[in-house]
Amino acid sequence: MSRSNVSTDLPKDETIPLAIARSLLGDEHQALWLRDELSLPYLGVVRPKDVRQASALLFLDENGLCLQVAGKGAAGPVRAEFVTGKMGYRREHGGGAGQLVARAVGLQKTKAGLHVLDATAGLGQDAFVLASLGCRVSLFERNPVIHALLADGLARAALNVDCAPIIERMTLQRVSSIDWLAYVAGDIAGDVDADRNAAADVIYLDPMFPHRDKSALVKKEMQVFRTLVGDDDDSERLLGAALAVARYRVVVKRPRKAPAIGGPEPGTRIEGKSSRYDIYPVKALPAR
Structure with a gap:
């Protein structure tokens, strides 16, 4: 070279x-x-x-x-992977609309093809699950390093015959979702048909949480992410921006025992073993 x-x-x-x-x-x-x-x-x-x-x-x-x-003894690589590994298995053997994230978004309650905006895309795992279940998903990732990893993973998955139709329903943008949502909110303000111009049917948030419990750091990607990205200190502002422009609901993923994001209380919650989903309804989902 x-x-x-x-x-x-x-x-x-x-x-x-x-x-x-x-x-x-x-x-x-x-x-x-x-x-x-x-x-x-x-x-x-x-x-x-x-x-x-x-x-x-x-x-x-x-x-x-x-x-x-880098260095000897470091944890293995972290990449956005949708074809093989955990996501490949989940694509082939997952629980369909019964999966927690699908239930939180509301896929058991509607047959309408929902537009979901993932405002904190990360490595795109939840977005991929939702796209595999028929949702159209807009992904926003503001960190340039994480965006590069996700863009590479999506590009590789688009070459796979089984994943390509799913990737077609996913659109990635490198932009601050807070700024974009605030812009949309300003555009909607005063519009007599604000519902038609909503940013998305469902807005999904999974902000990095400043959790101090070491058990929350066992995943190697979380260890690396915290070093490079830090915590999302503006998650309260992001929730407010999302609530202003979501058509049906905002969904926030949290560690199971973590407090809710500051602001309005969620209308309901769905809990798993390690995570939970706080649901902020705006109006009822359509039956079809």
């Missing part, structure tokens, strides 16, 4: 939070595009366990883009 492709402006005695790198089988053109798009140093071809100058890597290998903590 030409040395001109590799960043040489790294601080000499300092570890940076994040860099881009690849394996021998990783896509170099994509790595260089990410370098320019995200303004991150590019380390070229490396083994993540040997990297000392960066704490974590956006790493390209034969399986696509992942987020990988």
Whole structure:
């Protein structure tokens, strides 16, 4: 590889939070595009366990883009994956409209094809489940690193014959959902047909929660995400913006024992083993 492709402006005695790198089988053109798009140093071809100058890597290998903590003994890669693994199994053997997220959105109560706006998309897992059940899903992810991971996962899934029809119902945007929802709310204000111009039928929120219980950090993606993204300190404002423009309901995913987001009390809750869904109804869902 030409040395001109590799960043040489790294601080000499300092570890940076994040860099881009690849394996021998990783896509170099994509790595260089990410370098320019995200303004991150590019380390070229490396083994993540040997990297000392960066704490974590956006790493390209034969399986696509992942987020990988650098150094020996680090947890395995985190990537947006819809074809294989947990999401692949869930797609083939999931519980349909009986799944908790589907019940929270209201898929057991209506046969209408709902438009769901996922305002905190993350790695897109819940959005993919809803799209697999027939919803049209708009995904918003403001963090550029998480957005890059999700965009890569969606692009790979679109090449799979079983996943492609699901991905067609998913649209990803790299934008702050709070700003976008506030813009829509301003556009709707005073409109005599505000219902027709609602942002979405259901708005779904899964903000990063500043939970201090170590048991909440067992998932490796949460450990990595908190390092790079931090907590969503504006979740109360996001809930208010969502309630202003949702047609039927707003759904908020929370750790099961966590308090509700500040603001109005949810109308009802659906609880699972580790998570719950706070439901804020705006009006009844259509029967069909």
